Amino acid sequence: MAKKISPDLVGETFSPMPASWTKKDIQLYALGVGCQPDTELAFVYEQKGPKVLPTYGVIPGMMALGGMMGKVEMNLANLLHGEQAIVQHRPIPPQAKVECIGKITEVWDKGKAAVLGVEGLVQDKDGPICTTHATIFLKGAGGFGGDRGPSSEGINVAPEREPDHVVTYPTRPEQAALYRLSGDPNPIHIDPNFAMMAGYKKPFLHGLCTYGFVGRAILHTLCGSDPARFGSFEARFADQVYPGDDIVTKLWVVEPGVAIVQAETQKGNVVLSKSKCTFKPE
Template sequence: MPINPDAVGATGAPIRHTWDSRDAMIYALGVGAGAVDPLQELQFTTENTQDTALQVLPTMAVVLSNGAAGAFGSIGTFNPAMLVHGEEAITLHGPIPVSGEIESIGTITGIYDKGKGAVVELTSTSTDVATGQPLFTVVMSAFIRGEGGFGGDRGPSGPKNVAPERAPDHTISYPTRTDQALLYRLSGDRNPLHTDPAFAAFGGFDRPILHGLCTYGFTGRGLLHLLCDSDPARFTSMEGRFSSPVLPGETLTVNAWTTGNGEATFQTLGSDGRVVLDAGLATFTEA
């Protein structure tokens, strides 16, 4: 059957996921940690230094939480090559442990008719199994081309988290590797769109593109260093909209504008200056 708009509110079965320090380090390397100023990022890439204890990048929440997978099956059938990532938001209730186990429950929180396609929003809440306390919440939306026109609500629209028309308060640039997608996929996202030229061509791309959540992770790294003095305990939330594909090998530039109340809007630019991650908002605990 096609997309089922009545699936809103459907909840998937709880899914458990475990990880350890090796997973944390692989994720950090997958989003470029250590490539620029490696001494600043030893706390995310190694556990065997005398001066730093291993910590977890906050954006690792997006690969740990898989509650959305449990709920996604209720929305109907579609061609997976027509799906593109729309938006991603994370809210953290504290630093992610270096190792642990979570239980994630996903819910379909919106299905919107955009005419040429459908937007599906899924919210996944993850709880630390050891403590019973919520660890983080992840909200993602996917745009599925060709699945609109069913007469449903168009959903939220219009600009949000608009960057000011002035120079950013903070900026940082990170190069990505030409094999960055091959590194990032080791954290679990094996979508062939990012590795198989034939599959990428079927989706309308000249060659495999970088995972949107890899761009998200690079951006989160930048925001962590720019806004939180590299302290994950101060990083509380991040949201953004994917606005343009990124090719492995591009340089990503993160620009942030602070508001003075523990919030900052941000954008991420590709090598040619186009915006690749837009409508960004980060919240953090001020020092």
């Protein structure tokens, strides 16, 4: 039976959820977040591996979010994906049978809304592969008497200088239609009528698709395209990206193996903010 939102939910765990993927799933995800055969062949061609983008871990990791939705009373129409993070413990294998163990990590009362955090540990018979963390913002679900939570003021702020790296990737008109085949069928990203009913002018890109585009920029720019050098990536979703927009990733290396990340569209609107990644320097 679903439980009401309250601070008592913190620490609630879910039964391990089985998942699996094949090389075809890995390649489809890579294409869904913009990989190009001419420059990223190893990520889309089975005869070259395929290598696995580290952000693929959000796909099995998000099963934890689904588990929480079944445990907690919430109106899915009022749900917004607030933040996403992944920690890679070892390179993701190109095919695997795994389980995802989910846990509620935080419950905050923002007054007119509630914020819930959920962690997903993805592991196979050889141990942990990655840990994901997501927060969701539930409009109209606050006022239950909980703590407001910590302030995000000053977290992962870009230095007041030009970025060390700027990477621009175009998205395609069919980008959201392609990405949804990796497991996020929300009609708001493909159905114009549904998007307009939800208050948007047209379908927009999945936040996790944008996250994958930026993850590619991090991988190729800071990790030498080697997934084994990728450590972690945390981000806050700040605005929509529409299919056909450019995603401009700006990276400030602030110490060895740590960079502040910000993503914008070609129009200058920030779409990922308060973001940071870690990596193994050369």
